[in-house]
Amino acid sequence: MRIEILCTGDEILTGKTINTNYAHMAQRLGEAGLEVVWGTTVGDDRASLLSAFRLAAGRADAVIVNGGLGPTVDDLSQEVAAEAAGVGLVLHTEWLARMEAFYQRRNRVMPANNKKQAMLPEGCEFIDNPIGTACGFSVLIGQARFYFTPGVPREMKKMLDEQVMPRLLARAGTPGVTRLKRFHSFGIGESRADEMLHDIEAMAPGVKLGFQAHYPQLETKLAVRGATHAELDALLAPLEAEVRRRLGNYILAEDAASLESVVLDALRARGGSLAVAETFTSGGIATRLLHVNGAEDLFRRGVLSRDAAQLGALLGLPGDAFSAATAAAAAQALRAQSGASHAVAVLVSLDAGADAMQIGGDINIGLADADGVIVREARLLGGREWVRLGAIEMGLDSLRRRLLGLPVDEKLDFERR
Amino acid sequence: MRIEILCTGDEILTGKTINTNYAHMAQRLGEAGLEVVWGTTVGDDRASLLSAFRLAAGRADAVIVNGGLGPTVDDLSQEVAAEAAGVGLVLHTEWLARMEAFYQRRNRVMPANNKKQAMLPEGCEFIDNPIGTACGFSVLIGQARFYFTPGVPREMKKMLDEQVMPRLLARAGTPGVTRLKRFHSFGIGESRADEMLHDIEAMAPGVKLGFQAHYPQLETKLAVRGATHAELDALLAPLEAEVRRRLGNYILAEDAASLESVVLDALRARGGSLAVAETFTSGGIATRLLHVNGAEDLFRRGVLSRDAAQLGALLGLPGDAFSAATAAAAAQALRAQSGASHAVAVLVSLDAGADAMQIGGDINIGLADADGVIVREARLLGGREWVRLGAIEMGLDSLRRRLLGLPVDEKLDFERR
Numbered sequence: 001m002r003i004e005i006l007c008t009g010d011e012i013l014t015g016k017t018i019n020t021n022y023a024h025m026a027q028r029l030g031e032a033g034l035e036v037v038w039g040t041t042v043g044d045d046r047a048s049l050l051s052a053f054r055l056a057a058g059r060a061d062a063v064i065v066n067g068g069l070g071p072t073v074d075d076l077s078q079e080v081a082a083e084a085a086g087v088g089l090v091l092h093t094e095w096l097a098r099m100e101a102f103y104q105r106r107n108r109v110m111p112a113n114n115k116k117q118a119m120l121p122e123g124c125e126f127i128d129n130p131i132g133t134a135c136g137f138s139v140l141i142g143q144a145r146f147y148f149t150p151g152v153p154r155e156m157k158k159m160l161d162e163q164v165m166p167r168l169l170a171r172a173g174t175p176g177v178t179r180l181k182r183f184h185s186f187g188i189g190e191s192r193a194d195e196m197l198h199d200i201e202a203m204a205p206g207v208k209l210g211f212q213a214h215y216p217q218l219e220t221k222l223a224v225r226g227a228t229h230a231e232l233d234a235l236l237a238p239l240e241a242e243v244r245r246r247l248g249n250y251i252l253a254e255d256a257a258s259l260e261s262v263v264l265d266a267l268r269a270r271g272g273s274l275a276v277a278e279t280f281t282s283g284g285i286a287t288r289l290l291h292v293n294g295a296e297d298l299f300r301r302g303v304l305s306r307d308a309a310q311l312g313a314l315l316g317l318p319g320d321a322f323s324a325a326t327a328a329a330a331a332q333a334l335r336a337q338s339g340a341s342h343a344v345a346v347l348v349s350l351d352a353g354a355d356a357m358q359i360g361g362d363i364n365i366g367l368a369d370a371d372g373v374i375v376r377e378a379r380l381l382g383g384r385e386w387v388r389l390g391a392i393e394m395g396l397d398s399l400r401r402r403l404l405g406l407p408v409d410e411k412l413d414f415e416r417r
Numbered sequence: 418m419r420i421e422i423l424c425t426g427d428e429i430l431t432g433k434t435i436n437t438n439y440a441h442m443a444q445r446l447g448e449a450g451l452e453v454v455w456g457t458t459v460g461d462d463r464a465s466l467l468s469a470f471r472l473a474a475g476r477a478d479a480v481i482v483n484g485g486l487g488p489t490v491d492d493l494s495q496e497v498a499a500e501a502a503g504v505g506l507v508l509h510t511e512w513l514a515r516m517e518a519f520y521q522r523r524n525r526v527m528p529a530n531n532k533k534q535a536m537l538p539e540g541c542e543f544i545d546n547p548i549g550t551a552c553g554f555s556v557l558i559g560q561a562r563f564y565f566t567p568g569v570p571r572e573m574k575k576m577l578d579e580q581v582m583p584r585l586l587a588r589a590g591t592p593g594v595t596r597l598k599r600f601h602s603f604g605i606g607e608s609r610a611d612e613m614l615h616d617i618e619a620m621a622p623g624v625k626l627g628f629q630a631h632y633p634q635l636e637t638k639l640a641v642r643g644a645t646h647a648e649l650d651a652l653l654a655p656l657e658a659e660v661r662r663r664l665g666n667y668i669l670a671e672d673a674a675s676l677e678s679v680v681l682d683a684l685r686a687r688g689g690s691l692a693v694a695e696t697f698t699s700g701g702i703a704t705r706l707l708h709v710n711g712a713e714d715l716f717r718r719g720v721l722s723r724d725a726a727q728l729g730a731l732l733g734l735p736g737d738a739f740s741a742a743t744a745a746a747a748a749q750a751l752r753a754q755s756g757a758s759h760a761v762a763v764l765v766s767l768d769a770g771a772d773a774m775q776i777g778g779d780i781n782i783g784l785a786d787a788d789g790v791i792v793r794e795a796r797l798l799g800g801r802e803w804v805r806l807g808a809i810e811m812g813l814d815s816l817r818r819r820l821l822g823l824p825v826d827e828k829l830d831f832e833r834r
Contacts, residue, residue: 013453015443016629019436022458026432036430037465041439041456048454055472212433282707283700286721290699291805293772296723301731304703304719306712310755314718314731338727355710388708 001172003029004038004060004144006052008067008077009151013043021066021156028160031223032178033208034168044074053084057142062168064160067151069134071113077148082121084141089119092126095135102133127163129155136163145171174225179232181222183243184258185250186397187412190218196246203242204235215386216393216414217259220247249406252397259396260288266403267298267342272369274399275338276302277311277330279322280348280361284392300340311347322347324364324375331366332373342403343368346395350387360416361387365395367402376408381416390414418589420446421455421477421561423469425484425494426568430460438483438573445577448640449595450625451585461491470501474559479585481577484568486551488530494565499538501558506536509543512552519550544580546572553580562588591642596649598639600660601675602667603814604829607635613663620659621652632803633810633831634676637664666823669814676813677705683820684715684759689786691816692755693719694728694747696739697765697778701809717757728764739764741781741792748783749790759820760785763812767804777833778804782812784819793825798833807831 005025011017019041026036040056042048049068056063068077082089096118103110120126120137127136127147134150136159147164149156166176185193190213197220201209204224212219222239226232244251252259267274276285276299286302289295303314308326312319315333320326327347335343345366351359360381367374376398380390394412401408422442428434436458443453457473459465466485473480485494499506513535520527537543537554544553544564551567553576564581566573583593602610607630614637618626621641629636639656643649661668669676684691693702693716703719706712720731725743729736732750737743744764752760762783768776777798784791793815797807811829818825 007456013443013456014447015440015445015453018440023432023435026430028432030431036432037460037462038469039424039430039456039458041458043454045454051476052455059468278700280708283695283703283719283721284708286700287704290721290723291697291701291801293801300722300724301727302700302719302721303731304700304707304721305717306707307717310718313754314720337730384708384710 001061002037004056004063006040006065010043031180049080057144060144063146065148069150085139087122090122092118092120099133178225183220183251184253185218187250189413216390263400272341273300275300275334275340275343277345278304279306281392285395300338322349327364327366328373328375331368335368348391355384363391365398379416418478419454421473421480423457423482427460466497474561477561480563482565486567502556504539507539509535509537516550595642600637600668601670602635604667606830633807689758690717692717692751692757692760694762695721696723698809702812717755739766744781744783745790745792748785752785765808772801780808782815796833
């Protein structure tokens with residue numbers, strides 16, 4: 001089945017808004033084994049829309065149109081869809097009633113122009129939007145089935161997953177449920193993960209292995225479709241176990257969990273608490289944890305400076321140059337001072353010179369807890385921002401490993417020595 | 418002139434990479450008064466590319482193709498361009514020599530398949546790429562002039578600005594230089610800025626006023642084209658002065674400068690230094706400043722906690738609940754303790770409850786310097802992240818205002834009281 005994604009709206013066409021909706025849709029469809037073969041972007045312009053609809057109808061089997069379902073005059077999707085399909089617009093009375101109730105619950109009167117959102121092409125299939133006033137619909141134009149979705153990302157995502165993808169999978173003659181299993185790791189590059197998992201797809205036909213690198217993390221994905229969720233559970237269980245076995249301790253979280261949520265949960269489960277000392281990471285570790293709901297009870301304090309003397313003054317230490325020994329001393333002092341069960345000090349000595357790919361940093365991480373103090377040393381290379389992001393991740397990941405009783409010194413692919 | 422942007426590549430088509438190139442190109446063209454009317458995305462597929470080129474040739478006057486100029490087999494732009502133009506490919510010997518020299522300077526031998534990047538459609542116009550191995554070229558397909566650009570964002574941006582836009586402007590019969598003047602502000606919403614500046618365009622015909630809101634900042638842009646840079650200087654000077662007069666102290670930086678660079682420059686100019694105390698902003702203020710090259714000499718220290726007792730312990734204070742008085746005391750204690758010339762304490766009392774648009778926060782900012790201590794109080798409303806980002810910006814902007822001798826208590830549009 002050939003699928004086209006057709007994005008509408010002046011904000012997208014003129015580049016004022018970056019088209020993240022397109023990427024989300026194409027990716028979700030691809031993960032379900034549905035192939036997007038063409039993307040079109042046009043503005044809120046009647047002639048362009050009509051031409052785009054007709055061209056898409058001529059080359060695709062299914063077309064997802066995004067945007068243009070709002071209440072204002074420049075929202076033209078329903079009108080142009082009706083014209084392209086050769087039908088009129090009719091009032092969808094149920095949707096009108098739903099919109100009126102939506103406004104009533106908020107003690108507001110529905111503006112008159114919202115009625116436009118309930119005018120749908122005659123004979124179309126209504127597609128529900130439980131979280132907004134722009135309902136979707138589906139209509140045949142030429143030989144292609146068109147699905148109209150709202151431009152608001154939250155509403156589009158929900159409609160895509162719950163309404164459009166099941167219909168597309170049914171049309172493609174494939175069973176109706178899909179699953180995306182995600183593993184987040186730190187320390188393994190994309191090409192090595194690909195090597196480590198090269199035969200995973202062969203273990204269960206129909207499962208699609210994919211990667212998304214967003215340094216410093218790598219996301220490993222298993223996408224699959226099947227008849228029932230129970231079938232997918234059974235199919236995926238051995239594969240998931242195998243991915244966990246191969247990527248091992250580098251996996252830091254799965255699915256919606258994150259490195260920060262895993263660290264905070266582990267602290268909470270132990271009745272623990274945390275203090276952090278940062279240098280060149282510049283508050284980047286604290287920023288990941290401290291604002292999270294509930295973190296205020298776990299994250300006791302943070303101290304920051306890139307100056308050894310200032311950091312020493314903050315910690316009641318002599319302020320010696322950054323090293324493994326000062327990292328250990330900093331973590332211990334911070335733990336004692338803050339009363340936290342765990343203290344982490346991430347001391348970065350950045351190479352001198354202007355920013356360039358050759359610029360690196362020596363990283364000394366001290367981790368103190370009730371069992372004593374350990375140090376993790378590393379060198380990262382690849383420019384200032386690369387070093388800073390890597391050091392933030394290493395600090396957090398070393399803490400995760402320590403909290404979960406895993407080795408803290410497993411080598412990272414990015415590490416140089 | 419009708420312009421189409423045609424993006425190629427499987428990474429873009431499948432959504433693995435978000436298409437930021439498209440947005441950049443469309444925006445730059447729009448700022449120069451060049452209208453993009455259509456966007457197309459296809460993969461690394463010969464038939465799709467050929468079809469896309471032919472469709473674009475039929476509806477546009479100029480087409481910018483992005484991507485597909487690399488050395489690998491799935492890079493097809495030159496081949497398909499030649500086929501669509503009905504010509505063969507010929508070796509561009511000068512570009513081949515340039516590539517060989519490029520590798521030689523790096524003490525490497527050029528891989529054989531790079532030669533492909535010097536095979537260009539016969540009779541095309543060569544377009545230079547001084548920073549990469551993918552040269553651009555321009556060719557006529559049907560009645561439309563096609564410009565081929567590399568997918569690497571850095572290379573694309575340089576080629577667009579320096580090579581493609583002057584050619585497009587010349588074709589459009591408009592003079593050859595463009596200018597984009599940018600003002601960054603904090604505290605004024607887009608619709609109010611639009612009101613405040615509604616008659617600016619009328620002051621100088623041809624100047625285009627635009628806005629880009631990225632909370633908490635707003636970017637106000639003046640785009641213009643003319644015959645010479647001197648002409649643009651003369652045209653823009655009174656308009657820039659007027660924008661500065663109207664937006665006043667809310668303007669925090671212009672063009673490539675940022676709030677952080679302005680603050681750091683102001684500190685440096687005064688021989689000053691800084692210390693910061695943060696709560697719910699969670700290191701977000703330190704993160705903006707401390708990692709910048711040279712900031713290590715200006716940013717003395719940061720202390721963080723969301724717990725009043727912990728923050729008190731860090732500052733040698735009793736640890737009273739956050740208030741205007743504790744913010745003032747925190748800033749003074751921090752200044753004394755760190756030896757910094759300036760100290761900022763941003764204390765946020767977040768509303769209780771689950772995250773929602775109704776969640777707000779009371780913000781107390783203490784600013785201490787040699788002249789004493791002042792406090793800025795505010796309330797922001799709109800969810801946890803909205804409050805956090807707003808408080809970070811307010812802390813930094815209050816510091817900018819204090820450093821520059823501007824009033825710190827001018828009301829923000831986002832503020833609730």
